[in-house]
Amino acid sequence: MKRLSHYRRHRFAGPVLLLFALFMVGTTFSVATASTRQSSSVLSRSTSIAEGQQIFLKGCSSCHGLNAEGTKIAPSLIGVGAASVDFQVGTGRMPMADMSVQAMRKKPAYNADQVAALAAYVASLAPGPAIPGGEILNYERDGSTAQGGELFRTNCAMCHNFAAQGGALSQGKSAPSLMGVTPTQIYEAMITGPQSMPVFSDKIITPAEKLSIIKWIKAAETEPSLGGASLGRVGPVTEGLLGWTLGLGLLIGVAVWLATKAR
Amino acid sequence: MTARERAAGTVANYVDERTGAAKWLKKNLTKVFPDHWSFMLGEIALYSFIILLLSGTFLTFWFDPSQREVLYQGDYQPLSGIKMSAAYASTLHISFDIRGGLLMRQIHHWAALLFMAAIVVHLLRVFFTGAFRKPREFNWIIGVGLLTLGIVEGFLGYSLPDDLLSGTGIRIAEAIIQAMPIVGSYIAFFAFDGLFPGEAFIPRIFTVHVLLLPGIFLALITAHLMLVWYQKHTQYPGPGRTEKNIVGYPLMPVYMAKAGGFFFIVFGVTAFLSAVASINPIWLYGPYTPAQVSAGSQPDWYMGWLDGLVRMFPPIETHAFGHTLSWNILIPGVIIPGILFTGMALYPFIESWITGDKREHHLLDRPRNVPNRTALGVMALTFTTVALLNGGNDIIAIQFNLSINQIMWFSRIGILVLPPIAFVITKRICLSLQRADRDLVLHGRETGRLLRLPHGEFVEVHEPISPERAWTLTQHEQPNPLVLNPVDDHGVRRPGTLLNKLRARMSRAATEQVAKPNGEDLKEIEHH
Numbered sequence: 001m002k003r004l005s006h007y008r009r010h011r012f013a014g015p016v017l018l019l020f021a022l023f024m025v026g027t028t029f030s031v032a033t034a035s036t037r038q039s040s041s042v043l044s045r046s047t048s049i050a051e052g053q054q055i056f057l058k059g060c061s062s063c064h065g066l067n068a069e070g071t072k073i074a075p076s077l078i079g080v081g082a083a084s085v086d087f088q089v090g091t092g093r094m095p096m097a098d099m100s101v102q103a104m105r106k107k108p109a110y111n112a113d114q115v116a117a118l119a120a121y122v123a124s125l126a127p128g129p130a131i132p133g134g135e136i137l138n139y140e141r142d143g144s145t146a147q148g149g150e151l152f153r154t155n156c157a158m159c160h161n162f163a164a165q166g167g168a169l170s171q172g173k174s175a176p177s178l179m180g181v182t183p184t185q186i187y188e189a190m191i192t193g194p195q196s197m198p199v200f201s202d203k204i205i206t207p208a209e210k211l212s213i214i215k216w217i218k219a220a221e222t223e224p225s226l227g228g229a230s231l232g233r234v235g236p237v238t239e240g241l242l243g244w245t246l247g248l249g250l251l252i253g254v255a256v257w258l259a260t261k262a263r
Numbered sequence: 264m265t266a267r268e269r270a271a272g273t274v275a276n277y278v279d280e281r282t283g284a285a286k287w288l289k290k291n292l293t294k295v296f297p298d299h300w301s302f303m304l305g306e307i308a309l310y311s312f313i314i315l316l317l318s319g320t321f322l323t324f325w326f327d328p329s330q331r332e333v334l335y336q337g338d339y340q341p342l343s344g345i346k347m348s349a350a351y352a353s354t355l356h357i358s359f360d361i362r363g364g365l366l367m368r369q370i371h372h373w374a375a376l377l378f379m380a381a382i383v384v385h386l387l388r389v390f391f392t393g394a395f396r397k398p399r400e401f402n403w404i405i406g407v408g409l410l411t412l413g414i415v416e417g418f419l420g421y422s423l424p425d426d427l428l429s430g431t432g433i434r435i436a437e438a439i440i441q442a443m444p445i446v447g448s449y450i451a452f453f454a455f456d457g458l459f460p461g462e463a464f465i466p467r468i469f470t471v472h473v474l475l476l477p478g479i480f481l482a483l484i485t486a487h488l489m490l491v492w493y494q495k496h497t498q499y500p501g502p503g504r505t506e507k508n509i510v511g512y513p514l515m516p517v518y519m520a521k522a523g524g525f526f527f528i529v530f531g532v533t534a535f536l537s538a539v540a541s542i543n544p545i546w547l548y549g550p551y552t553p554a555q556v557s558a559g560s561q562p563d564w565y566m567g568w569l570d571g572l573v574r575m576f577p578p579i580e581t582h583a584f585g586h587t588l589s590w591n592i593l594i595p596g597v598i599i600p601g602i603l604f605t606g607m608a609l610y611p612f613i614e615s616w617i618t619g620d621k622r623e624h625h626l627l628d629r630p631r632n633v634p635n636r637t638a639l640g641v642m643a644l645t646f647t648t649v650a651l652l653n654g655g656n657d658i659i660a661i662q663f664n665l666s667i668n669q670i671m672w673f674s675r676i677g678i679l680v681l682p683p684i685a686f687v688i689t690k691r692i693c694l695s696l697q698r699a700d701r702d703l704v705l706h707g708r709e710t711g712r713l714l715r716l717p718h719g720e721f722v723e724v725h726e727p728i729s730p731e732r733a734w735t736l737t738q739h740e741q742p743n744p745l746v747l748n749p750v751d752d753h754g755v756r757r758p759g760t761l762l763n764k765l766r767a768r769m770s771r772a773a774t775e776q777v778a779k780p781n782g783e784d785l786k787e788i789e790h791h
Contacts, residue, residue: 101666146343153427153549157557162427163547167558168657172666175558219341220547226358227369227541234662235428235557237655239542240564243376248384250532251307251377252300258521259300 052121055114059095068125073099080192081128082119087188089115091181101172102195132187139183139211139218148216151209155200163233164217169196179221183214292515297498301392303525304385310529311378312484318371319473325361327353328469330425330462339546347425347550350465354424354545369537375417376542377533379565382410390610390640393628394497397621400611402490405483407608412476412483414565419472421543421563425465428543430551431560434459435573442592460553500626500738502731507625559657568647571654572599575674603643617769619745631700632739634693635773638686645685649678690775697777700736703728704780705788737779745770 007013057066063074070076077085088094089110093103110118119131153162159175161167166177173196178186190210193199205213231238264272279285296302329349335342337352338359357364386406389395395403418436422429437459441447456463495509504510512518536542548557562570572595579590606613614636615621630637652659653674660667707725714722728736747763747770750756757763 145341146345149341149549150345153555153557157427157555159558161559162549162557166661168660168667170666171668172660172664174661216341223341225541225544226546227365227544228537228539230541230544233544233547234658235559236543236561236563237559237567237658239372239540240376240567242536242540243373243564244380247373247377247532247536248307248380251381251529252304252384254525254528254532255303255307256300258303258525259298 048117049121049124052117052119052124055110055118056121059109060118063096068122077122077125079126079128080122082123082131083129083188084192084194085119085122086115086131087185087192087194089118091185093194102174105176129188129191132184132191136207137183137187137211137214139214142208143211143213143215145212145216145219147209148212148214148219151205151213152216155205156213159197161234164220165233178217181217183218186214186217291492292513294492294514295509295511296496296514296518297509297511299499301388302496304381304388306522306525307381307529308378308385309484309488310526311374311381311533312480313526314374314530314533315371315378316477318367318374319477321367322357322364322371323473325353325357325364326350326423326469328423328466330460330465342546342549345550348465350423350425351545351550354426358546366534366537369540369542370533371420372542373536373540374533375420376563376565377529377536379410379413379417379563382406382413383565386410387640387644391628391630391637392497392499393624393633393636395611396624397611397615398494398623399490399497402487402494403611404608405487405490407604409480409483409487411604412479416472416476416480417563418566419468419476422468423465423472424543424545425551426545426548427551427555427557428545428548428560430460430553431556432562432566433464434553435570438589439573439592439596442589442596444586444588444593460551495625497625497627500629500735502734504626506623509625559661561655561658564651567654568650569596569600569654571650571652571656571674572596574656575650575653575671575678577675607643614773617745617766617773618742619770620742626738629739631693631696632776633773634690634697634776637693638689641689642682642686645682646678649674649681653678694775694777697779701777701780704733704736705784739779741776741779742774744774 056064056068060068060077063071064077065071065074068077070078088103090108090112092106092108095109096103097106108115122128123130152160152164156164159167159169160178161175164178167175169175175196181189187210189197190200190205190213191202200210231242275285327349331349332346333349333352335345335347335352335355337343337355339355342355354368357368359365361367389403389406418432422433422436437451437455440451440454443450451459454464454467455461456467496511498504498509498511501510549555561567573592576591576595581588581590628636653671656667656670656674659665660670707727710724710726712724714724716722745767747757747767749760749763
């Protein structure tokens with residue numbers, strides 16, 4: 001202890017103590033807020049409507065009503081179709097974590113089989129958009145990247161940004177980034193219009209055009225950053241920030257250095 | 264004398280006999296400049312401008328300033344077969360097919376951002392140290408002109424590639440032009456040769472961007488530097504430095520070497536940024552069509568504060584005599600910037616009116632010794648910073664999970680409340696620093712050594728500061744406030760009572776300070 005106190009007036013003592021304090025606060029916070037993961041019960045493989053109804057009654061009916069007829073706080077699910085359920089539950093948006101601004105993408109609460117059962121149950125209530133898949137979704141074969149880009153810039157970029165990185169909407173809502181979203185989910189979002197997003201029916205954007213959009217998004221996802229670090233692909237804000245910090249910072253640093261050398 | 268020296272001498276003599284350059288060079292190469300890192304900020308702007316000229320010339324070799332529609336057949340597959348303007352297609356061609364083209368484009372754009380940033384920090388240095396005072400008022404005005412033109416020039420360059428982001432920017436510029444009462448629509452028709460977007464705009468702004476404005480820039484920069492040369496550079500106060508001399512190093516060889524080296528360093532930093540960080544990836548934005556817009560469309564930072572002002576202004580419009588007056592664009596887009604830049608250009612004259620100081624100044628102020636001016640500068644800086652932050656409100660909202668509406672309300676209230684608070688806080692800090700200087704001169708430096716006196720009292724040992732340091736801390740003037748009685752010394756009534764009251768009030772505010780130590784203070788200390 002005495003040896004340690006020897007360094008208390010060292011010029012690095014302050015910064016080191018600050019780092020230590022920050023580290024301790026961070027560790028304490030992460031330990032205190034760490035929650036125990038809930039283990040989801042594994043159901044037997046089943047896509048039957050009855051299984052789905054059971055899951056619905058346990059997990060969804062408190063908001064959506066016992067027969068999915070909707071309540072004051074949640075919409076009716078009659079006629080929303082399997083695609084809507086697959087998107088909302090499959091991306092973890094439903095069940096909602098809280099009733100605040102909008103449902104956020106998170107780790108799904110149900111496994112694939114459970115999602116399929118729920119979708120089958122909701123689809124059985126009334127006809128609605130089905131989950132796209134198989135031959136319908138062969139975007140590599142049936143889509144055109146360039147045409148998809150045009151469609152994306154006309155219909156999607158105003159909310160999702162020119163490079164599908166997401167954008168802000170009013171009152172804290174936002175259009176999410178489309179990086180890492182599966183082709184099925186993109187297609188489902190277009191035909192069901194989750195949350196703030198409008199429905200893009202097959203009359204507005206044909207199925208072939210939808211595949212082109214998906215192909216362009218996938219191309220944008222894998223496109224390497226051609227001019228160096230991408231800076232998030234959000235436009236001039238990050239460029240200005242880097243110019244002022246790194247660029248001008250380096251230059252002023254050099255100016256200080258040049259003036260010091262002369263003394 | 265060696266053969267080589269003889270040859271050099273012959274050549275030099277040959278040139279001198281025909282030009283008389285020797286006398287001029289002898290005088291000017293030994294010219295002395297003071298040395299300080301903050302005197303090199305303007306140099307960064309100058310060198311960035313040279314980089315802009317060089318890289319811009321390279322880009323014009325392939326850029327096709329035309330809105331003629333073409334079908335893209337180039338290498339970038341995601342745009343293959345898309346209709347676009349020749350301007351956009353040729354920018355893609357420069358980026359992907361010309362060797363070093365993308366690097367040059369990025370150097371040009373990064374240099375533009377650094378050029379504007381360097382101008383702003385140079386301006387702040389000149390403002391906070393009072394370097395704009397007589398006889399340098401004209402050079403201050405030239406500087407404000409360069410800043411204004413830089414914003415315009417940068418915006419035109421950002422608009423030239425005719426990508427989706429450029430077009431969105433031009434559309435907003437058109438809206439700002441149209442918002443001007445009576446003449447707005449006519450000017451917009453004239454600028455675009457008809458309706459937006461038309462086919463005339465890109466070729467026109469190309470001429471302005473590469474010919475007209477660079478020409479004006481060169482002329483103004485030359486005048487700017489010649490005035491510095493003629494009036495000599497200012498210097499920071501210190502022992503041996505007066506209003507009538509300059510302490511520093513000669514141009515040749517010290518500053519030739521330094522400035523030359525610094526140019527290459529600026530070039531190096533710009534090239535480094537351009538090599539590692541993407542800027543304005545126009546191929547991602549896509550070609551401009553008026554039907555499209557992207558989330559998060561932003562101008563470059565030097566326009567960002569204007570965009571932020573427009574974004575925060577409440578939607579107010581007036582309909583009168585069959586015309587619409589869009590105050591929501593007119594005030595933040597035209598009137599506020601107009602007031603700011605006019606006020607900035609006239610500031611040297613306003614300050615000299617307030618202080619009544621008509622003398623020449625070559626010694627710089629330490630910002631703390633002029634609390635009112637420093638506080639005013641920080642106030643203006645706070646205003647533009649809040650506006651700039653609001654310009655990026657959508658990006659901030661999505662990156663930090665905030666509500667865009669909350670940020671807008673923060674900005675709306677903050678832009679009115681924060682600048683006055685910044686003024687008061689800065690002024691108090693300046694006065695506290697003056698007090699600290701006074702303590703330092705009177706009582707010396709705190710050594711941290713504690714001494715126990717025989718009777719048990721503990722005292723800290725203070726070490727007197729060097730006479731040089733004490734001189735630097737006390738050399739400044741502390742003028743008294745102007746006395747502007749309604750009746751002057753000759754018993755004649757002074758005209759403009761209200762204006763005089765205002766002037767006297769401002770003079771009182773400008774001269775508020777902590778008295779610097781004088782000889783009597785020191786004697787009193789020694790007496791203890």
